[in-house]
Amino acid sequence: xxxxxxxxxxxxxxxxxxxxxxxxxxxxxxDKSQIRITYKKFLKWFNNQNYSELSKKDLDxxxxxxxxxxxxxxxxxxxxxxxxxxxxMVPRIISSLEWEKVEKGVSQRIRAINxxxxxxxxxxxxxxxxxxxxxxxxxNPAYLFQMVxxxxxxxxxxxxxxxxxxxxxxxxxxxxEDNVRVPSGISYMMKNRDIMINLFPELFAELPIRNSKLxxxxxxxxxxxxxxxxxxxxxxxxxxxxxxxxxxxxxxSYLADQMGVELVEGIDLSIRKGHLSMRxxxxxxxxxxxxxxxDDEYLxxxxxxxxxxxxxxxxxxxxxxxxxxxxxxxxxxxxDDKAIYSYVPEMIKFYLGEQPILNNVQTFRCSHKTxxxxxxxxxxxxxxxxxxxxxxxGMLIGPFSSKKEIENxxxxxxxxxxxxxxxxxxxxxTCPVFSKTGLVxxxxxxxxxxxxxxxxxxxxxxxxxxxxxxxxxxxxNSSQGGGTKDTWVIDK
Amino acid sequence: MLGxxxxxxxxxxxxxxxxxxxxxxxxxxxxxxxxxxxxxKKEWQSILKTTGSENYYYDQNQSLDSISVIKxxxxxxxxxxxxxxxxxxxxxxxxxxxxxxTTEVWEATNSCWIETSQRLKNNIYDKDIQNILxxxxxxxxxxxxxxxxxxxxxxxLYFCYLGTFIERFDNTARILDVRHxxxxxxxxxxxxxxxxxxxxxxxxxxxxxxxYMWQNQNELNAINISNFLILDDKMPRSxxxxxxxxxxxxxxxxxxxxxNSDSFNLGLSIQSKLLSRKRNxxxxxxxxxxxxxxxxxxxxxxxxxxxxxxxxx
Numbered sequence: 047x048x049x050x051x052x053x054x055x056x057x058x059x060x061x062x063x064x065x066x067x068x069x070x071x072x073x074x075x076x077d078k079s080q081i082r083i084t085y086k087k088f089l090k091w092f093n094n095q096n097y098s099e100l101s102k103k104d105l106d107x108x109x110x111x112x113x114x115x116x117x118x119x120x121x122x123x124x125x126x127x128x129x130x131x132x133x134x135m136v137p138r139i140i141s142s143l144e145w146e147k148v149e150k151g152v153s154q155r156i157r158a159i160n161x162x163x164x165x166x167x168x169x170x171x172x173x174x175x176x177x178x179x180x181x182x183x184x185x186n187p188a189y190l191f192q193m194v195x196x197x198x199x200x201x202x203x204x205x206x207x208x209x210x211x212x213x214x215x216x217x218x219x220x221x222x223e224d225n226v227r228v229p230s231g232i233s234y235m236m237k238n239r240d241i242m243i244n245l246f247p248e249l250f251a252e253l254p255i256r257n258s259k260l261x262x263x264x265x266x267x268x269x270x271x272x273x274x275x276x277x278x279x280x281x282x283x284x285x286x287x288x289x290x291x292x293x294x295x296x297x298x299s300y301l302a303d304q305m306g307v308e309l310v311e312g313i314d315l316s317i318r319k320g321h322l323s324m325r326x327x328x329x330x331x332x333x334x335x336x337x338x339x340x341d342d343e344y345l346x347x348x349x350x351x352x353x354x355x356x357x358x359x360x361x362x363x364x365x366x367x368x369x370x371x372x373x374x375x376x377x378x379x380x381x382d383d384k385a386i387y388s389y390v391p392e393m394i395k396f397y398l399g400e401q402p403i404l405n406n407v408q409t410f411r412c413s414h415k416t417x418x419x420x421x422x423x424x425x426x427x428x429x430x431x432x433x434x435x436x437x438x439x440g441m442l443i444g445p446f447s448s449k450k451e452i453e454n455x456x457x458x459x460x461x462x463x464x465x466x467x468x469x470x471x472x473x474x475x476t477c478p479v480f481s482k483t484g485l486v487x488x489x490x491x492x493x494x495x496x497x498x499x500x501x502x503x504x505x506x507x508x509x510x511x512x513x514x515x516x517x518x519x520x521x522x523n524s525s526q527g528g529g530t531k532d533t534w535v536i537d538k
Numbered sequence: 539m540l541g542x543x544x545x546x547x548x549x550x551x552x553x554x555x556x557x558x559x560x561x562x563x564x565x566x567x568x569x570x571x572x573x574x575x576x577x578x579k580k581e582w583q584s585i586l587k588t589t590g591s592e593n594y595y596y597d598q599n600q601s602l603d604s605i606s607v608i609k610x611x612x613x614x615x616x617x618x619x620x621x622x623x624x625x626x627x628x629x630x631x632x633x634x635x636x637x638x639x640t641t642e643v644w645e646a647t648n649s650c651w652i653e654t655s656q657r658l659k660n661n662i663y664d665k666d667i668q669n670i671l672x673x674x675x676x677x678x679x680x681x682x683x684x685x686x687x688x689x690x691x692x693x694x695l696y697f698c699y700l701g702t703f704i705e706r707f708d709n710t711a712r713i714l715d716v717r718h719x720x721x722x723x724x725x726x727x728x729x730x731x732x733x734x735x736x737x738x739x740x741x742x743x744x745x746x747x748x749x750y751m752w753q754n755q756n757e758l759n760a761i762n763i764s765n766f767l768i769l770d771d772k773m774p775r776s777x778x779x780x781x782x783x784x785x786x787x788x789x790x791x792x793x794x795x796x797x798n799s800d801s802f803n804l805g806l807s808i809q810s811k812l813l814s815r816k817r818n819x820x821x822x823x824x825x826x827x828x829x830x831x832x833x834x835x836x837x838x839x840x841x842x843x844x845x846x847x848x849x850x851x
Contacts, residue, residue: 115633115636302637309637313542314542324540329848
């Protein structure tokens with residue numbers, strides 16, 4: 047065969063996995079470098095693609111994202127306020143068998159958290175049983191005294207949760223964090239799926255991939271079900287956003303759009319005749335269920351931050367009279383506190399009488415003298431986090447930090463030990479990621495989203511997979527160079 | 539529908555209409571620059587006056603050379619009505635009312651903004667100008683096309699049209715007003731050639747040249763032109779047509795209950811003022827006064843709409 051013609055037959059000699067070298071647990075290949083069964087069909091297809099065509103699709107994906115407007119704002123960045131989260135077009139694949147465990151585990155966890163919240167704002171049995179120390183609650187700013195003794199409609203606090211998971215080996219999942227305040231990222235999960243269907247329709251025609259696009263319909267159903275009064279036939283739902291400049295504005299507008307409900311800001315709202323109402327072109331209209339995407343402290347300046355313009359003066363009075371459902375309920379944040387986190391397995395046993403399905407990561411609380419001592423002595427092996435931090439800021443990853451960074455952090459911990467917890471560094475699994483030279487392994491985590499009502503739980507099939515795009519990096523947060531990819535739960 | 543949303547959507551479509559109008563004005567000027575250079579300075583002056591940016595221009599520039607004016611109108615930040623700024627505002631309002639737009643309308647708007655602003659932020663060469671303007675108008679046409687074909691027929695769409703026609707009424711009235719002297723008696727006799735150019739400029743800046751020529755057997759004259767642009771109810775940029783649309787959409791928003799509607803009643807009084815000018819009225823010293831009143835009533839109508847439909851707290 048003519049050598050020149052051979053050049054055009056890209057695929058024959060090209061092996062996308064030739065540089066695929068991984069150290070720890072990888073989801074696509076096993077330790078004998080064989081392709082795992084879940085990835086077999088996909089990688090076979092992938093191998094038959096023309097690589098330069100795929101690179102073009104990569105650009106298409108970026109263009110599509112830009113046009114949909116799914117962007118986020120980086121605070122303090124003046125040049126270009128709207129940024130795209132990098133998207134990787136290689137799907138992360140999970141078998142339905144494994145997924146069953148995650149689904150059950152997430153459902154168990156959010157039910158236990160809801161029972162905990164009901165308890166902690168009322169009888170406090172868990173404290174009486176000496177499982178949880180009292181001071182962890184009373185000295186916690188996320189614990190709202192305004193909520194003590196108040197029953198939210200249908201006894202539901204965490205209507206919407208996002209549980210951060212990592213996988214360490216086959217069917218072995220650890221919970222890193224329970225996000226029950228205002229978990230975000232669902233719009234990326236949905237848009238990732240849209241874009242993948244757009245780029246590779248043939249894969250969706252061929253493979254039994256579970257539909258992850260039913261979330262808005264379920265969200266709408268669960269929110270309506272949570273209405274404060276069962277006599278209301280078609281409750282009016284609205285999504286409350288801090289406004290167009292908020293980093294998650296596109297998600298807020300996306301969810302309102304998909305549910306077919308109004309997206310409101312504080313300036314649209316007022317209390318009229320004992321109800322929360324929105325200013326429409328025909329006058330004031332009552333709202334029954336408010337899906338708020340602002341933090342507790344901004345909800346009502348009469349109860350919380352006096353200078354907040356994002357919320358509505360008097361909202362908490364309407365709430366306490368039982369005239370509105372707020373999702374998630376104010377005060378829910380106490381349950382996703384990093385210090386409370388370590389007690390979730392206990393909660394599952396205490397409230398549900400069940401054994402925890404998902405693992406908790408061992409957590410050292412620096413507020414304890416002995417544990418603080420252990421953390422300081424072993425800091426180079428640990429991940430240290432601020433109890434109230436988020437977004438990957440204010441944390442130290444021991445094994446990846448310089449001596450100087452470690453010394454500085456030690457000083458910070460010793461100055462205010464209560465502010466910190468530490469966990470062993472876990473070996474996050476890796477997944478293949480597209481690069482110009484072929485596939486490369488990168489660390490991933492997973493955030494499934496879950497909905498809770500008085501009689502039902504819904505867990506998204508899959509969830510948002512975040513990926514650390516830098517080689518070796520364990521930080522998946524978008525604010526620090528992380529990207530996302532589509533997550534496929536595949537039926538057999 | 540939220541008052542706030544009505545506000546955003548109304549202004550989104552005012553700005554889109556404005557962007558299209560300004561781009562058509564630039565295009566008209568540019569065509570004249572290529573074909574009849576003699577009187578081009580006067581034309582640019584009229585165009586700058588129409589968009590209300592004459593003073594801003596002289597703050598920065600001494601002479602009226604065509605390329606400077608065009609760049610000024612396309613992207614100079616010292617001009618509050620430059621295309622780049624207008625598109626920014628349109629898109630910001632679209633983003634605020636994202637929930638009331640179909641995905642198609644939103645994405646067409648977003649990509650119009652992304653691509654046009656990218657293009658305008660680069661260096662602009664003479665040879666690009668026609669293309670830039672053509673593509674911009676094409677992208678706006680795509681938004682309007684999606685608007686007409688994908689939106690529910692409800693108050694959201696009616697506010698889109700309301701914004702469009704309030705802006706259009708203003709634009710047509712200003713284009714005529716800036717050249718009202720052309721409609722005075724005897725000017726036809728004085729300088730036919732220059733007037734022909736100016737008549738053409740007026741018609742072209744309203745995309746009305748071809749339509750006019752069809753209706754008037756290729757004959758350009760003051761009476762027919764003013765009849766056409768003011769009173770013709772089949773001409774989609776005439777004052778009469780725009781006002782009919784404004785009234786129709788207020789009626790739709792109010793579900794026909796317009797008896798006590800301030801905006802509808804003001805619209806009716808503008809209509810009677812508009813129709814008070816008789817057809818074929820040739821000795822028209824009063825045109826400036828007439829248009830001036832219509833322009834300020836239309837501004838008032840915009841404000842009354844904002845109040846009546848609770849745009850603001």
